[in-house]
Amino acid sequence: MLELSTSVQYVKGIGPRLAEVLAAKGLRTVDDLLHYLPFRYEDRLNPRSVAELRAGEMATVIAEVRNSGLFRTRRMPIFQLTVGQGRSRLKCIWFHAAYLQGRFQAGQMVALYGKVEEDRDGGLQIVQPQFEILGDINEAGGADEAEKKAAASLEIGRIVPIYESTGQGKLTPRWFRRVIRFSLENLNPDLPDPIPAAVRGHLSLLTPREALWKVHWPDAGESFADLQSSRTAAHIRLIFDELFFIELGLELKRREQKAQTGVAFQLNDGVRAAIKKILPFHPTAAQKRVLKEIATDMQTPSPMRRLLQGDVGSGKTIVAFQAAIIAIENGYQVALMAPTEILAQQHYFSARQILERAGYRIVLLTGSLEQDRKRDVRRHIAQGNAQLVIGTHALIQDRVEFERLGLVVVDEQHRFGVMQRLKLMKKSDDARVGTGLRPVTPGGDARRSTESDPEPDVLVMTATPIPRTLALTLYGDLDVSVLDELPPGRTPVVTRSLPDERAPEVWDFVRKQIAAGHQAYVVYPVIEENEERELKAAEQMHRQLRDKIFPNLHVGLLHGRLDADEKEQVMRDFQQGKIEILVATTVIEVGVDVPNATVMVIEHADRFGLAQLHQLRGRIGRGAAKSYCVLMRGSKVSEEGERRLDAMVGSNDGFQIAELDLELRGPGEFFGTKQAGMPSFRVANIIRDRQLLEASKREAAFVISGPNAEISQEEVDRALREMRSRWSLSYGLVEVG
Numbered sequence: 001m002l003e004l005s006t007s008v009q010y011v012k013g014i015g016p017r018l019a020e021v022l023a024a025k026g027l028r029t030v031d032d033l034l035h036y037l038p039f040r041y042e043d044r045l046n047p048r049s050v051a052e053l054r055a056g057e058m059a060t061v062i063a064e065v066r067n068s069g070l071f072r073t074r075r076m077p078i079f080q081l082t083v084g085q086g087r088s089r090l091k092c093i094w095f096h097a098a099y100l101q102g103r104f105q106a107g108q109m110v111a112l113y114g115k116v117e118e119d120r121d122g123g124l125q126i127v128q129p130q131f132e133i134l135g136d137i138n139e140a141g142g143a144d145e146a147e148k149k150a151a152a153s154l155e156i157g158r159i160v161p162i163y164e165s166t167g168q169g170k171l172t173p174r175w176f177r178r179v180i181r182f183s184l185e186n187l188n189p190d191l192p193d194p195i196p197a198a199v200r201g202h203l204s205l206l207t208p209r210e211a212l213w214k215v216h217w218p219d220a221g222e223s224f225a226d227l228q229s230s231r232t233a234a235h236i237r238l239i240f241d242e243l244f245f246i247e248l249g250l251e252l253k254r255r256e257q258k259a260q261t262g263v264a265f266q267l268n269d270g271v272r273a274a275i276k277k278i279l280p281f282h283p284t285a286a287q288k289r290v291l292k293e294i295a296t297d298m299q300t301p302s303p304m305r306r307l308l309q310g311d312v313g314s315g316k317t318i319v320a321f322q323a324a325i326i327a328i329e330n331g332y333q334v335a336l337m338a339p340t341e342i343l344a345q346q347h348y349f350s351a352r353q354i355l356e357r358a359g360y361r362i363v364l365l366t367g368s369l370e371q372d373r374k375r376d377v378r379r380h381i382a383q384g385n386a387q388l389v390i391g392t393h394a395l396i397q398d399r400v401e402f403e404r405l406g407l408v409v410v411d412e413q414h415r416f417g418v419m420q421r422l423k424l425m426k427k428s429d430d431a432r433v434g435t436g437l438r439p440v441t442p443g444g445d446a447r448r449s450t451e452s453d454p455e456p457d458v459l460v461m462t463a464t465p466i467p468r469t470l471a472l473t474l475y476g477d478l479d480v481s482v483l484d485e486l487p488p489g490r491t492p493v494v495t496r497s498l499p500d501e502r503a504p505e506v507w508d509f510v511r512k513q514i515a516a517g518h519q520a521y522v523v524y525p526v527i528e529e530n531e532e533r534e535l536k537a538a539e540q541m542h543r544q545l546r547d548k549i550f551p552n553l554h555v556g557l558l559h560g561r562l563d564a565d566e567k568e569q570v571m572r573d574f575q576q577g578k579i580e581i582l583v584a585t586t587v588i589e590v591g592v593d594v595p596n597a598t599v600m601v602i603e604h605a606d607r608f609g610l611a612q613l614h615q616l617r618g619r620i621g622r623g624a625a626k627s628y629c630v631l632m633r634g635s636k637v638s639e640e641g642e643r644r645l646d647a648m649v650g651s652n653d654g655f656q657i658a659e660l661d662l663e664l665r666g667p668g669e670f671f672g673t674k675q676a677g678m679p680s681f682r683v684a685n686i687i688r689d690r691q692l693l694e695a696s697k698r699e700a701a702f703v704i705s706g707p708n709a710e711i712s713q714e715e716v717d718r719a720l721r722e723m724r725s726r727w728s729l730s731y732g733l734v735e736v737g
Contacts, residue, residue: 002186004031013179018170025166030183034212035238035682036176038161041227042113045158045220050088055118061090061126062134065108070101083110091125109134111155113162130162132173154181159218159227180216187212194722195244198710199699203240204233211237235683236692242684243696248723250476251700254305257477262303263332263406263454267295271329275322278358286485287315293481294323294459298407304457309466310483311654312618313490316461317347319483320409321354323459328360328387332406335456336390341366342567342587343411348390350593355388365391365400368563410460463615466658476697484655492652493621497605497631497645506601506630507549513599514553514580518625520599522583523616525607541603542583550581558584586612595623605631605648606641610661613648640664663687 002011008027009019019028027033042060053059063083071078079097081104083090092112094100104110114129134155154160154177163176191209193200206214214234218227226232230239275291283291290308297304310316324334336351338344348364356362363386365377374394380386384403389395460478471480498506510520522545524538538559546555556579558570567587573579575594582597586608600620605613613631621627631645647660686693707713 001188002030002183003188004029004034004191006030008033011179012182013175021166021171030187032682033180033183034187034216036163036180037215037235037238037683039164040162041218041224042111042160042162043224044111044155044160047111050083050085050090050124053090053116053124055116055124057116058114059116059126061112062109063090063112065104065106065110067106068100068104070098081110083112089123091119091123092127092129092131093125094128104133111160132162154178158220159222159224161216161218184213184216192718194718195241196703196706196711196715196719198715199244199703202699203236203695205240206233206237208237208241210234211241230683230685230688239684239689240692240696242681243686243689243693244699245719245723245726247476247693247696247700248703248719249727251697251704252720252723253477255704257305258302260303260455262301262457263298263327263330264301265298265326265330265332265406265457267299267326271326274329274358275325278321278325278354279318280354281487283318284315284483284485284487286310286483287319290481290483291319291322293479294319295326297479298323298326298457303455304459305478306459307471307478307480308459308461308483309471309480310463311486312463312615313486313622314463314483315487316463316483317350317411318354320411320459320461321351324355324388324407324409325360327407327457330406332404333381333384333386333402334388334407334409335395335402335405336388336409336411337395338390338392338411340587341368341392342571344390344392345568345571346593347411351388351390360387361385362388362390365389365394367392367394405456406454407457407459410458411462463618490621491624491626493617493627493629495617495629495631495649495652497633497649500632500634503632506632509628509630510581510599510601511550511553513628514550517596518598519574519577519579519594519596520581520601521597521616521619522581523600523602524583524585525604526585538583538585545581545583553580554578555581555583558582558587560585560587586616593622594619596625598623598625598627599630600628601630601632603632604634606633606637606645608644610644610647610657610664613644614654614657617648617652618654 007019007029008014008022009016011030011033014022022028022033025036027036044060044062047062048059050061050063053061061083063085066082066084066089068079068081071080076096077098079094079100081092081094081100083092090112092114111132111134112126112129113131114126116124116126119125132155155174161173161177161180163173163180165172165176187209189209191207193208195205199205205211211234214222214232215238218232218234222232226235290310294304294306294308297306308316308319320336324336327334336347338347344364344366348362351362361380363377363380365374365381369377377386378400381389382401382403389400389402394400510522513520522541524541526537538557542555542557556570556574558567558574562570570579570582574582574597577596597620600617602608602613602616608616617629620629629648631648633641633645637645643660643664647657651657684692703711703716703719706716
């Protein structure tokens, strides 16, 4: 009898060698194997006959191989297969498919799936069909007649699951059907169900065993549309199962944080007056609303854990400075962490301009500072002389001791990664012990941990608009505030997409903008020519723009390989107008604020992600003058690249753009899998499964609130044990609870 925890090597037909191949795909246990779901299904219960086919439809056909051959043209090799049923024939062709030569033999039965088209001669064909050879029943070797018949019964006369093959010869869709069927037939019938009965009742969920059977071997009457869209009752149970335990972990963490002792900041008339004193402009309604949410959190005796997200230019930084004032006026210190030195420096310049004149003491701590300077800054922090400490991850890694830390602000925090964020928050949660952000006595000696020591509040910020679905998974342990309004006077950036051959027109337009007293960015994806041969490089184009195209203008260069002092000098010169055109890589994506810059030209724009393009565009349009973003594209642009450029031209709404970016790239790549720390979902898709994600969050809160009339303590404990197991083993996230 097989258990879900049984290694796949003990499943009949696998063994140690194939187990290693499966392990490379993350399939190590029977549980992993049974969650390797079909990526589509074929209706072989009633397959179409060749005579019934019509151009334009997707169809499954089971037919006999008549002949096949490889034809070499000047452009590419083309493989052609002809199949038939009686006198009816169907042609199939594959491009660049020399690898198919010798795969088909006359008389074999094949299943074909694809879009039917009309060929040049008026007949029917399928181009690049997916196929499965049904004639090689003995492909895995050693099968007796009974096994051959059993295998054949899984191929026709039913809805057939189609699995992605592994690239290894034996591990075909047919092979997966056989081993998964065997695993299901020999699985322990008493599978425990960790989801409480009340939750199952709320959503009419199937049992785990029934869901696994029906997702692999659907009933004959199952809706084909529901199967293809993963909306059968079996799919819903498995998807909810996965999402529920992630949300349960986040909900538990959220409640544990709320139960900790924080700083109950006072918000009296003196603090309000101090906040108003630093404002450089009248705040928007959105800024007032968000500041109220933050201030309300800071007044409670539990530590604030809040995400502040807003589009580029929505005014997050000034809101963070207002929150800092609340902490400082209450006698506490504030730490503001940024992912890059250039962004930390930008915050430092802004803080000095806005806060220093009001008498607040601000310091900057980054990794590139000289050791003597670092020691000096650390001494001021430890003695409490520094009220606002701005820096990079050096704040965490170096021996930084705070006299009285009350608030931690983490900017562009997705760049730290989710794992780092949780570690940063844990460092602040455990600020009383070890190294990192911890209070010390005025004499500089770290105090021993006591239960009464308050936890610092944490505010994390991002200018990358995050779709709600991602916020529920990446930031489900945080309360969320959204700045959804731009300050007055900010006009939408006019965006155009142009081919490279129109570059002379673009440079003329840039020249006119400079003549009108404005400044421009020109952005390239790489620094040196040899990084990617076909892409223009920043250094090469800087020379060309400086020496040939704009010889009478001041053209600067900014990229990540410059040292900190050089970056700071270039940035300062651009801000002061000494540089009129700044050639840069994506290092300017965050951190450079120049209201006089009204033009941005992005070369090879189709090579950038949508979120990155939107971030880059956000560097302009920061003043009252009309601003323009020109997206230059090469002669060959992919279909997905065209969609990205069209989205940029059609919208300035960062959240709308983020939704499309998530749809195009998928959740794993939205921020970069390693960087973002996204759970690796086996069956769920947070874009497709938004409603189930919402339901899982709601039900997780219900379970954490138990026990009650609907749910017993035993069921709560069982669900929490399962959640902890999955968080530590399956989801790749930190253990909670």
